[in-house]
Amino acid sequence: MCFSCICLNTHAQLFGPEQTISESHNPDDIYSSDLDSDGDMDVLYPYDNKIFWCENENGRGNFGPRQVLATTLDFPHSVYAADIDLDGDMDVLSASIDSPNDNISWYENTDGQGNFGAQQIISIEVDGVEFVYATDLDGDNDMDVISVSGLDHKIAWYENLGGSGNFGPQQIISTSASFPKSIYAADIDADNDMDVISASAGDDKIAWYENVDGLGNFGPQQIITTEADLATAVYASDMDSDGDIDVLSVSEGDQKVAWYENTNGLGNFGPQQIISINQDPPISVYAADLDVDGDMDILVAFQFEGVVWNENTDGQGNFGPQQNITDPNTSVISDLYPRDLDQDGDTDLLVLSSTIFEGKTSWLENLTILSVDENSALNFSLYPNPTTGLLFIASEQIVVDAITIYNLSGKRVSQQQLIARTIDVSAIPVGMYFIEITSESGRTIQKFIKN
Numbered sequence: 001m002c003f004s005c006i007c008l009n010t011h012a013q014l015f016g017p018e019q020t021i022s023e024s025h026n027p028d029d030i031y032s033s034d035l036d037s038d039g040d041m042d043v044l045y046p047y048d049n050k051i052f053w054c055e056n057e058n059g060r061g062n063f064g065p066r067q068v069l070a071t072t073l074d075f076p077h078s079v080y081a082a083d084i085d086l087d088g089d090m091d092v093l094s095a096s097i098d099s100p101n102d103n104i105s106w107y108e109n110t111d112g113q114g115n116f117g118a119q120q121i122i123s124i125e126v127d128g129v130e131f132v133y134a135t136d137l138d139g140d141n142d143m144d145v146i147s148v149s150g151l152d153h154k155i156a157w158y159e160n161l162g163g164s165g166n167f168g169p170q171q172i173i174s175t176s177a178s179f180p181k182s183i184y185a186a187d188i189d190a191d192n193d194m195d196v197i198s199a200s201a202g203d204d205k206i207a208w209y210e211n212v213d214g215l216g217n218f219g220p221q222q223i224i225t226t227e228a229d230l231a232t233a234v235y236a237s238d239m240d241s242d243g244d245i246d247v248l249s250v251s252e253g254d255q256k257v258a259w260y261e262n263t264n265g266l267g268n269f270g271p272q273q274i275i276s277i278n279q280d281p282p283i284s285v286y287a288a289d290l291d292v293d294g295d296m297d298i299l300v301a302f303q304f305e306g307v308v309w310n311e312n313t314d315g316q317g318n319f320g321p322q323q324n325i326t327d328p329n330t331s332v333i334s335d336l337y338p339r340d341l342d343q344d345g346d347t348d349l350l351v352l353s354s355t356i357f358e359g360k361t362s363w364l365e366n367l368t369i370l371s372v373d374e375n376s377a378l379n380f381s382l383y384p385n386p387t388t389g390l391l392f393i394a395s396e397q398i399v400v401d402a403i404t405i406y407n408l409s410g411k412r413v414s415q416q417q418l419i420a421r422t423i424d425v426s427a428i429p430v431g432m433y434f435i436e437i438t439s440e441s442g443r444t445i446q447k448f449i450k451n
Contacts, residue, residue, distance in 0.1 A: 014290060014309070015325045015349065016365040021054050021063045023360045030350050030361065032339040033081035033090045036114040041339050043350060044069075044092065045361055046076035051094060051107075053114060054361070061342040061363060069116050070107055074098040082134035082143040084108070086163040092116065095132040095147060102129040104147045104158070106165065122158050122167045127151040135185040135194050138216040146196065150179040155198055155209070157216060173209050176221040178202025186236040186245045189267040197224075199231035199249055206231055206249045206260065208267060224260050224269045229253030230281075237287035237296045240317040250300060252281035257300050257310075259317060275319050280305040288338040288347040292368045294404075294412035299349070301336040304329060307351055307364075325364060331355050344369045345406055345434040345445060369434075369445065382423075382435065386449035389426035391435070393418065404436040406445075425450050 027047040035042040040059035045052055050073065052066040069092060070076075078095040085091060089112035094105050101124035108117040128151030134143045142163030147156050153175045159168040179202035188195040193214035198207050204226050210219040230253030239246040244265035250257050255278040261270040280302040287296040295315035301307050306326035310319040326333070331353040341348040346366040353360060381394045393400065403423055405414040413428050423435070428450055436445045 014323070014367060016367055018326065018351065018353075018362040018364055019061065021350075021361045021363060022052070022066045023358055024048065024052070024066070027352050027359065027361065028076070028334065029078045030335050030337050030352050031079050031081055032337055032341070032350055035081065035090050035092075035109065037089050037112040040343060041341050042114070043361065043363075044079050044081060045352070046073070046079050046094065049073050049075065051076055051079060051092065053092075055114065056341060059343050061348070061365065063363075067114065070094065070119055072119050077129060078132045080132050080134055084134070084143055084160065085165040086142055088112065091165070093132045093134060093145060094119075095126070095129040097129060102126045102149065104129065104132055104145060106145075108165065120165065123147070123156075123170050125170045126154065126156070130181055131183060133183060133185065137185070137194055137211060139193060139214045144216070146173075146183055146185065148180045148183050148198070150181065150201075153178055153180065153200075153202075155180055155183060155196065159216065171216065173218045174198070174207075174221050177205060177207060181231065182233040184234050184236050188236070188245055188262065190244060190265050195267070197234050197236055197247055199228065199234040199251075201230045201232065201252070204229050204231055204251070204253070206234055206247060208247070210267065222267065225249075225258075225272045227254075227272050228256065228258065232282065233284045235285050235287055239287065239296055239312065241295055241315040246317070248285050248287060248298065250282035250285045252283070255279065255281055257282055257285065257298065259298075261317065273317070275310055276300075276322055278302060278305065278322075283333070284335055286336070286338050289412070290338075290347055290366060290368070292346055292406065294415075299325075299336065299338055301333045301351075302328075303332055303334075306330070306333055307336050307349065325349065326351060326353070341365075345447075382446055382448055386451045387425060388451050389424065391423040391425060391448060393421045393423070393437070400437055400439050402438040404438070406434045406436065407431065 024047040027045045031044045032041045040056045043054045051069040055064040073096045075097040080093040081090045089109040092107045104122040105119045126149035129149045131148040133146045137144045142160045145158045155173040177200035180200040182199045185194045193211045196209045206224040207221045228251035231251045235248040244262045247260045257275040284301045286299040290297045295312040298310040306328040308322040334352040337350040338347045346368045348366045349364045400418040
């Protein structure tokens with residue numbers, strides 16, 4: 001019997017060497033999404049008054065040459081991808097420091113294959129724009145847009161009118177954040193709508209804003225901390241495995257990486273918990289399950305010390321020491337983004353870096369899930385695949401000890417015992433998953449699709 005399985009690496013170095021995607025001097029931002037509708041993650045970044053994308057040509061992290069997406073820009077600073085017009089493909093958003101006006105714009109993916117239309121301006125009512133982001137803020141199942149602009153101290157949003165890509169006027173979420181640098185959207189108070197979190201450098205604040213009615217009407221600023229000197233970036237995830245959304249921050253002035261526990265799941269936050277204080281200012285932070293153990297670890301980019309991660313050692317928000325992913329002091333890091341680029345079920349990294357002479361966009365493979373073997377020592381198969389609810393294991397040779405199911409981001413979504421060689425996946429959402437099967441002979445992983 002021949003099938004694909006994936007072997008877990010639990011002892012070796014977590015990431016492989018940098019693999020160059022494209023050479024370009026010091027882009028400002030990087031993002032990854034499926035821009036050509038082929039089921040794998042491509043790369044998107046702004047550089048030299050243009051926006052580029054690179055195709056993941058085989059779904060395994062082999063990238064083609066950069067392709068120009070947009071050219072009518074001055075200093076594009078931030079990019080993002082979302083299905084703005086509800087046609088089933090990924091469109092692109094940008095935030096640009098243009099003359100005479102900064103702007104927030106979008107570009108239609110006209111054929112779903114990565115051919116993009118002309119710039120469509122959403123707003124020019126931003127000054128010193130820092131960041132653009134998309135999520136559904138008003139509960140109507142289309143993607144609205146959020147912007148952050150430092151010189152006018154605005155966090156604002158723009159309603160996507162009917163999912164058509166026509167946007168309403170700017171709606172202010174807050175002007176109480178001094179020189180805001182970063183935002184993230186998450187359901188902080190567990191009321192099934194998207195709230196907004198901000199990091200602002202001028203007042204050293206990490207704060208959040210409640211979406212009070214689920215329609216995009218926001219309450220006043222609620223301060224999480226003012227102990228983040230020159231707050232630079234913010235992120236949100238469940239760091240202590242209690243089912244609610246906690247907050248992460250990095251701050252350049254005090255070189256801190258920290259997190260804040262959502263103590264009651266309703267947006268009441270505990271004191272700042274310092275993960276590390278460093279010699280180099282951190283510039284970005286993310287959470288991802290890098291070691292595929294079911295909890296969220298921390299990823300941080302430092303300008304000169306490189307990219308590091310901290311293991312969530314117990315799933316409760318107790319973190320181990322920093323572990324280097326890239327070599328420190330060899331290049332200047334400007335950004336990172338975590339994404340599964342080779343479709344093996346773990347989280348790889350995109351990194352922007354530069355030296356005096358050159359800059360590059362590169363990726364690093366997460367080696368937690370090592371390889372695909374065509375003939376495994378654990379001789380079994382899963383059927384039916386795809387499935388609508390039940391999977392069956394066909395094998396006469398193995399005794400299964402445990403079953404664990406992961407989504408494509410490496411997050412554990414189910415753990416169960418095998419009963420009568422049957423696995424119940426009826427409760428998990430539609431999508432592609434990896435199932436880890438543990439036996440006396442070892443562990444293997446197979447892909448399956450839930451319809």
